[in-house]
Amino acid sequence: MSGSRRHTAPNRRSRFAVWLEHHGWSLKASVLRLFGQRPLGTIMTMAVLGFALALPLSLWLLLGNARMLSQALGEGQSVGVFLHPQATQSAAETLAAELRQRPEIAAVNLKSPAQGLTELSAVQGFGDALAALDQNPLPWVLLVEPRSGLDAARIAALATSLRVLPAVDLVQDDGAFRQRMHALLALGTRALLLLAGLLGLAMLLVVGNTVRMDIRGRADEIAVLQLAGASPRFVRRPYLYAGAWYGLGAGLIAVALMAVLEWLLAAPAAQLAASYGGDMALRGLATGLLLTVPVAAAVLGWIGARLVGTRRLGGAVPR
Amino acid sequence: MIRFDQVSKRYADGRQALSEVSFEVAPGEMVFITGHSGAGKSTLLKLIALVERPSRGVLTLDGKNLGKVPPRGIPALRRRLGMVFQDHRLLLDRSVAANVELPLVIAGLTLAERQRRVRAALELVGLLQYEKQPPQRLSTGEQQRVGIARAIVARPEVLIADEPTGNLDPQLSTEIMQIFASFQQAGTTVLVASHDLTLLKRMKKRTVVLDHGHLVDDVPAEQVA
Numbered sequence: 001m002s003g004s005r006r007h008t009a010p011n012r013r014s015r016f017a018v019w020l021e022h023h024g025w026s027l028k029a030s031v032l033r034l035f036g037q038r039p040l041g042t043i044m045t046m047a048v049l050g051f052a053l054a055l056p057l058s059l060w061l062l063l064g065n066a067r068m069l070s071q072a073l074g075e076g077q078s079v080g081v082f083l084h085p086q087a088t089q090s091a092a093e094t095l096a097a098e099l100r101q102r103p104e105i106a107a108v109n110l111k112s113p114a115q116g117l118t119e120l121s122a123v124q125g126f127g128d129a130l131a132a133l134d135q136n137p138l139p140w141v142l143l144v145e146p147r148s149g150l151d152a153a154r155i156a157a158l159a160t161s162l163r164v165l166p167a168v169d170l171v172q173d174d175g176a177f178r179q180r181m182h183a184l185l186a187l188g189t190r191a192l193l194l195l196a197g198l199l200g201l202a203m204l205l206v207v208g209n210t211v212r213m214d215i216r217g218r219a220d221e222i223a224v225l226q227l228a229g230a231s232p233r234f235v236r237r238p239y240l241y242a243g244a245w246y247g248l249g250a251g252l253i254a255v256a257l258m259a260v261l262e263w264l265l266a267a268p269a270a271q272l273a274a275s276y277g278g279d280m281a282l283r284g285l286a287t288g289l290l291l292t293v294p295v296a297a298a299v300l301g302w303i304g305a306r307l308v309g310t311r312r313l314g315g316a317v318p319r
Numbered sequence: 320m321i322r323f324d325q326v327s328k329r330y331a332d333g334r335q336a337l338s339e340v341s342f343e344v345a346p347g348e349m350v351f352i353t354g355h356s357g358a359g360k361s362t363l364l365k366l367i368a369l370v371e372r373p374s375r376g377v378l379t380l381d382g383k384n385l386g387k388v389p390p391r392g393i394p395a396l397r398r399r400l401g402m403v404f405q406d407h408r409l410l411l412d413r414s415v416a417a418n419v420e421l422p423l424v425i426a427g428l429t430l431a432e433r434q435r436r437v438r439a440a441l442e443l444v445g446l447l448q449y450e451k452q453p454p455q456r457l458s459t460g461e462q463q464r465v466g467i468a469r470a471i472v473a474r475p476e477v478l479i480a481d482e483p484t485g486n487l488d489p490q491l492s493t494e495i496m497q498i499f500a501s502f503q504q505a506g507t508t509v510l511v512a513s514h515d516l517t518l519l520k521r522m523k524k525r526t527v528v529l530d531h532g533h534l535v536d537d538v539p540a541e542q543v544a
Contacts, residue, residue, distance in 0.1 A: 018427030025424050037412060224408050227368065228422045228469075229398030 022234060030241035033214070045210055046246060049203055050253025053297060056196040057258050061285055063188045065269070068283055070181045079159050080172035081142040087167050092140035095167055099144060104158055107145040113138040139169060152179045200300055203250070207243045207304035215239060215312050222313065236309040240302055243309075247301025251294030258285055320346055321367065321477065321508065326376035328362050328532075336362035338532040339376065344510060346476075349503040351519050352512040354529035360512035363529070364479045367510070368402060369393045380477070398426060401470035401507075403480035407462045409454040415441070415465050416450040422473035440472040441465075444498060460491040467498055477508045484515060496522050520544065 013021075034042040083092055089112070096108045116138040121127050144162065146155050159173035215222065225235050262284045269282035321344040328337040337359045344350050352360045365371040366378055369385060378385045380396070388396055401422075409418050416437050423433040441447045444464040446457075454462050463483060470478055480499065484492035496511070496518060503509045513519060519526055523543045528536035 013427060013429070021427050021429065022424075220408060221410050224410065225421065225425070226394075227370070227397060227402050227408075228425055228473075229394045229396075229400075230425045231394045234394075234425060 022237065026234075026237035027241055029238040030245060033238065034242055034245055042246075042249070045206070046249035046253055049206060049246060049250030049297070050257065052199045052202060053250055053254035053293065054257040054261075056192055056199055057254060057285065057293065058261060059188070059192045059195060060289075061258065061262070063185065063192060064285070065283055066188070067185055069280070070185070079144040079146065079155070079162065081144055081162050081168055082170040082172065083140045083142070083167050084169045085137065085139045087140055089140065091167055092142065095165070096142055099142065099162075104147050104150060104154065105144055106147045109143040109145075111141040111143060113140060116141060152182050203247070203297070203300050204304040204307070207246050207301045208308040210246065211239050211243055211305040212308045212312065214242065215308070232313055236306075236313045239309045239313070240305045243301040243303075243305025244298045245301070247297040247299065247304075248294050250301070251297030254297070255290050255293055258290070320344070320379075320381055321510075322377075322379045323363075324377040324379075326366065326373045326378050328359075328366065328371060329374045335532050337366075337373075337529075340529070340532075340534045341376075342527055342534060342537055344508060346508055347503065347506050349500060349509040349511070349524045351522070351524055351526040352510060352529065353514055353516065353519060353526055355514065357531070358529040359532040360514075360529060361481050362532075364481050364510065364512055367477070367479055368400060369396060398422070398473065399476045401473065401475035401478040403463075403466050403470045403478070403483045405482040405485040407454070407466040409462055409465055409469075411453060411455050413453070414451050415446065415454055415457070418454060418465055419469045419472050421469060426473055436472055437468075440468040443471070443501075444468045460487050460495075463487060463491075463495060464498070467495065471502055471507070475507065477510070478502055480509075480511045482512055482514070484513060484518060489517070492518050493521060500524075 083095070092110060096110050099105055099108045113136045117130060117136050120138070121130050144158075146158055150158075156173065159171050162168055163171045222235055262282060266282045269280075273280040323340050323342050325339045325341055326337055327335070327339055329335050340359070340363070352363055354360055362371060366373055366385065367380070369388060373386045376386075380399075383396075385396070410421075416434075419437045419440055420433050423436055428436070438447060438450065441450055444467055446461060446464055446468065449457060449461065449465075454465055457465065463486070467480075467483070470480075478499065483499075484495050487495065492515065499509050499511060500522065520543060523540055525540045526536075526538045526543055527534060528538065
């Protein structure tokens, strides 16, 4: 030993350099503890958390596709406006131009009686019946698309306002279907948020409890560090990293599970769409969401570990 | 300078561990604290290490009243101390070098500096060849020397040891004490709690004698026989 009696102080290093050194050491210590000393237990814990995170993600996937399906099935909000049979093309075009000026209407498409007849003829069983008619009985039809974001009540109000127009014979607005679909989607979204909240809380508790057990199992090490002059932050830091690792691992497992789920569902969904004559494909979760999940889970894990670590390792007196 | 001024310690369970103990330890001095089991030796060291606080009286380290150090100030003060325990308190899941390295990590030294100092400390206690070994492969005496290397690696101002030779045979005990004496010669203040009177007589250092929490004798080095 040198003759110096001064204790070792990092006086030639900046606080930032020391801070970095401490974080590097804590990071390495946390990785060694989790993956070097008990890898199986660590992976099992991450898997449990990963499956829990995959549940709300699965529901999110289903809801997204249900919303897309509802739009594909015509719920895409077009209101059919049937004019009186005696209405002329000129009257139909004038009315369409007037309706396009309304702020709650995004577009108005005109369908002539001839177009209507052609479409109807294509429907199996109608061809012969229509051929027997002397003249085309179909009226001019305006397909009115409400502005995007309009709720069911305002669309119903729009339909009511169209019904009272003099040239209009019938307004076909499948409001009940739309309302039911909106209600179902809203219920699903609410259930999703509740489930995500509950599972997020569960994750906090699981990570917190795992870290608590880890702290109990390392009482000797903690006492040695405290007696050697480690600050509560220094002692706590490896456990915070451990919490973040648990969360990150769980998030990555959840994303992997979702990838597998999407892959498994893609073919049956395509078959279902084909049976309805459509080409709709299963829409997977957005890349941004998939990238956010592991990061958010790591933050949750860190918070869970911090809640426990602060309570258990707050003091400087060895226990 | 460590100064005990009428220091008493009563634990929460009502046990009186120290009663109005007064003495001083000069910088660079080596002092043995002795007495029967329950005399208050460990409590006295715990007060210096800020594991316990005095119930009454004043304990100072270089003029700083240790009884009034706020919790957030404790780690910095402990970094001025080196501690050796009877049961080593080595971490069995890491190597000898990693155990010795801990105080240097806490102090925020670079990896290169830590490695240099760890090797120097292990060389000093004669265990450099075991630096990569886990502690459990070492004998009890060797483990105690690892504990000493950990205590001195950060060059503490004060080294305190609680029954460091309690589990060792006489020859090993003498070797350990000679290591402590070498630190004292390098300028470190050393306080050792021990009930091994034969060893104390052999070392011929100032000896403070406790009995049921009372300081009953303070024998200068030259009068130890």
